[in-house]
Amino acid sequence: MTTQFRLMNERRFLPFFVTQFLGAFNDNVYKNALVVLITFQAARYTTVSPGVLVNLAAGLFILPFFLFSATSGQLADKYEKSWLIRLTKLFEIAVMGIAVVAFAVDSLALMLATLFLMGAQSSIFGPVKYALLPVHLQEDELVGGNALVGSGTFVAILLGTIGGGVLIALPDGAAWVSAAVVTIAVLGYVASRGIPHAPAADPQLAVNWNPLTETVRNLRFVRENRDVFVGVLGISWFWFYGALFLAQFPGYAKDVLGGDEYAVTLLLAVFSVGIGVGSLACERLSGRRLEVGLVPFGSIGLTLFALDLWWASPAPAASGVPLALGALLGSAGTWRVLFDLLMIGAFGGFFIVPLYTLVQSRSEPGHRSRVIAGNNILNALFMVVAAGMGAGLLAAGLTVAELLMVGALLNAAVAVALCAAMPEFARRFRAWLRPSLRSR
Known part of the structure; x- marks a missing residue:
């Protein structure tokens, strides 16, 4: 065990x-x-x-x-x-x-x-x-x-x-x-x-x-340690990205897949299972230690599978009687969508678990809780911005699938920015890919 x-x-x-x-x-x-x-x-x-x-x-x-x-x-x-x-x-x-x-x-x-x-x-x-x-x-x-x-x-x-x-x-x-x-x-x-x-x-x-x-003081504690600050920004970005996706599930299920309320639950279930599987796999992938090399690995999957989700999304469903879950699952295109969502969730787990571990392990114990409080404040702010951005882009005429594509491209840019702010991410990722270099 x-x-x-x-x-x-x-x-x-x-x-x-x-x-x-x-x-x-x-x-x-x-x-x-x-x-x-x-x-x-x-x-x-x-x-x-x-x-x-x-x-x-x-x-x-x-x-x-x-x-x-x-x-x-x-x-x-x-x-x-x-x-x-x-x-x-x-x-x-x-x-x-x-x-x-x-x-x-x-x-x-x-x-x-x-x-x-x-x-x-x-x-x-x-x-x-x-x-x-x-x-x-x-x-x-x-x-x-x-x-x-x-x-x-x-x-x-x-x-x-x-x-x-x-x-x-x-x-x-x-x-x-x-x-x-x-x-x-x-x-x-x-x-x-x-x-x-x-x-x-x-x-x-x-x-x-x-x-x-x-x-203001909590955010100052967050910025006190550069590694912790970058970790908190990464966590907040994950909640931005996750909130952006979760908010689109009802519209995606109804307008893109042509499904009913059960289709929304199916999308949420697959996404949640993916995050659970990815999170649990982190211990084995990291060798039971903090491995920040998984952060860029997670970012790559978050972008690639979101882009494939956009590419694989069918044309908006014609209005009419929503498809029952059985009929929806009878389409091969639905299974590709579900696979993409599963993998987005899994790579989200690879991304977020090392970041939480980084913040916990490198925060000063005397004010660790206040660092986490600062993290929660930024998480909430990022989720509010995600909701505003999603509503604004949809109102501007983007489809749900196109909005997910925008999120994927933004994630790629954020991944580059995180690696630039903390080169250890990229260095450890290269070492993680080559087992002979894993030892510090």
């Missing part, structure tokens, strides 16, 4: 893995249930269009990362980490209690407020989540640990997205969603009780409650 899977048998990792998995799962059960409810029943609540409401919901979930990440990074450095995680899980239970009330009184405003509070809870959990791994894992376990967390997160997103959509569509769907989110939150807290003690990095830290000045 490889190092990363042995970790699943150990108390220093398994309770944390289950805790973060259930957190990501719960976020997406609630978010997608709310999106489906808004999409199909918005007229019950407001005259605002469903499209505007869905984008408002996405913004409300991301906004707390700008508002609270800086403070969260300080708290994660100041306090013992397992205690802080349990506190955030109790907060999650309280937030899900508000969700129950929101569904019970059928208040859209309260549902959206709950979504904002979920984003706040996630923004608190983020810095302590990634700062905990270097405390409990050895250096040769960090790649595998990050791979498990990364793959687990995308599987949780997939399952939560499917689960939320299925539950809200049932008779009395709001009641089912209410029961599910509270149960998952409670299970997450129970799992967090098993996380071992993780000492505070800087217990004497005086917390600055001003989010603006502390955000």
Whole structure:
């Protein structure tokens, strides 16, 4: 059994893995249930269009990362980490209690407020989540640990997205969603009780409650170490690229493939499985150590398979009855599209796992959580820019497939820029390709 899977048998990792998995799962059960409810029943609540409401919901979930990440990074450095995680899980239970009330009184405003509070809870959990791994894992376990967390997160997103959509569509769907989110939150807290003690990095830290000045300070911490700064920019680019692709899945499934709602789920599933497989393969490919040579390798795949996805995309489907999933899978062209998406996900895993490991291992331990908080702020900013760019280019007349092609070309440019900013990426990539040169 490889190092990363042995970790699943150990108390220093398994309770944390289950805790973060259930957190990501719960976020997406609630978010997608709310999106489906808004999409199909918005007229019950407001005259605002469903499209505007869905984008408002996405913004409300991301906004707390700008508002609270800086403070969260300080708290994660100041306090013992397992205690802080349990506190955030109790907060999650309280937030899900508000969700129950929101569904019970059928208040859209309260549902959206709950979504904002979920984003706040996630923004608190983020810095302590990634700062905990270097405390409990050895250096040769960090790649595998990050791979498990990364793959687990995308599987949780997939399952939560499917689960939320299925539950809200049932008779009395709001009641089912209410029961599910509270149960998952409670299970997450129970799992967090098993996380071992993780000492505070800087217990004497005086917390600055001003989010603006502390955000500037967090970003200064990020820039303090050039390697870490380049790593954070690479991670943020990955979330830009991923957000750009994920946002196009509904339009691609409907307008390009001519499929129905199940086709959207199929695209998300294949993409998520690809990231999971790629992430888990990183430990073996890297020799159980930080191997930044995988970053340019991942970039190459992200570009080439996205370009092939553009090339392989059929002409926009004629409007009419959407194809059932079986009919869609009967087309050879669909399988090429799915293969491209699988490989984009896999190479995304090769790209992102070494970058997270780089940031964790080369950050100053005394302010590692604040570096990760700065990373989360930039991630959120990049995702917002990706949404704006995607909407703008589509409005300008680009097709969904052409937008994906633009993303692929931008990724190639970013890969060159990352290698220029940190030559170690290219040097280690050449060494990784030639095993005789792998030794440092």
